Amino acid sequence: MPELPEVETIVRGLQGPLQGLVIESIELFSTSMLGEVTADDFIAALTDSRIKKIERRGKYILFKLQKGQKSFTLAVHLRMTGNLIYCSKRPMTRPRHTRAVFLFHNESFLFFTDVRKFGSFRILDDNQKTIFLSCLGVEPLSPAFSEQTLQKLIEGKKTSIKAFLLNQKYICGIGNIYADEILYRSSLYPEKPLPKLSKKEIANLWHNIREVLMEGIKAGGTSTRDYRNAAGEKGDYQKHLLVYGKAGQKCRRCCSIIQRIKVAGRGTYYCPGCQPN
Numbered sequence: 202m203p204e205l206p207e208v209e210t211i212v213r214g215l216q217g218p219l220q221g222l223v224i225e226s227i228e229l230f231s232t233s234m235l236g237e238v239t240a241d242d243f244i245a246a247l248t249d250s251r252i253k254k255i256e257r258r259g260k261y262i263l264f265k266l267q268k269g270q271k272s273f274t275l276a277v278h279l280r281m282t283g284n285l286i287y288c289s290k291r292p293m294t295r296p297r298h299t300r301a302v303f304l305f306h307n308e309s310f311l312f313f314t315d316v317r318k319f320g321s322f323r324i325l326d327d328n329q330k331t332i333f334l335s336c337l338g339v340e341p342l343s344p345a346f347s348e349q350t351l352q353k354l355i356e357g358k359k360t361s362i363k364a365f366l367l368n369q370k371y372i373c374g375i376g377n378i379y380a381d382e383i384l385y386r387s388s389l390y391p392e393k394p395l396p397k398l399s400k401k402e403i404a405n406l407w408h409n410i411r412e413v414l415m416e417g418i419k420a421g422g423t424s425t426r427d428y429r430n431a432a433g434e435k436g437d438y439q440k441h442l443l444v445y446g447k448a449g450q451k452c453r454r455c456c457s458i459i460q461r462i463k464v465a466g467r468g469t470y471y472c473p474g475c476q477p478n
Contacts, residue, residue: 202281205374206417212257214431222305223251231300233318259337259373274330276323282427283320286312337373351407363391364465383413385444390476391464444470
């Protein structure tokens with residue numbers, strides 16, 4: 202699924218063209234992403250609202266909207282296969298697997314595509330937004346995420362390091378792909394218990410969390426399957442992956458054969474030479 206670098210890339214790609222635009226109409230081809238809200242209520246709530254700002258929190262894309270005197274937020278989670286694609290004018294054909302189309306007053310379009318139909322839209326007032334996002338942990342690229350912060354988050358926990366990285370209530374935005382790459386850079390076995398991490402290993406982990414995520418953003422995200430940026434283009438970080446998806450191949454550093462195991466219910470790639478158990 203899109204992780205922090207992919208979501209951040211999409212947000213940056215939408216901020217320029219969409220900020221300040223008014224939603225003129227919405228066409229829905231699926232309602233699976235709306236939860237318990239009806240299509241009519243969703244369309245009525247968003248039509249004629251102005252996009253004031255677009256932000257990211259963890260893996261959520263947050264559209265801050267204004268309609269008359271009322272301000273509210275549309276929180277979008279792309280889940281496994283969702284994409285938001287902007288077109289400055291009507292395309293000849295809709296992108297494949299389009300589930301929703303937003304038409305703006307300047308006759309530009311935003312398409313929500315989703316192969317698996319797992320994506321979600323949630324309309325939140327300011328109080329609901331605070332509660333909704335309160336379960337998310339620290340942003341790993343924010344000033345609040347320091348070595349000391351990571352040390353405190355790890356203290357007292359007995360889970361594996363891979364499960365810890367995937368848990369959004371501790372650090373938000375890291376998913377399966379970047380967790381594997383971070384652990385490889387850090388020379389940490391994915392199932393290593395948190396109590397066995399040394400201070401030096403934690404410091405190295407903190408550095409690599411930030412470095413890998415920033416590299417992912419710089420490359421425009423990872424397109425191993427469905428992910429596309431706001432222009433409908435693939436990212437490039439898949440060209441830089443060192444372990445993820447490379448089971449059976451030789452490690453570039455030590456020539457050991459990269460292995461695939463299951464950790465925290467997720468397929469996990471690691472090098473037994475660089476990340477010994």
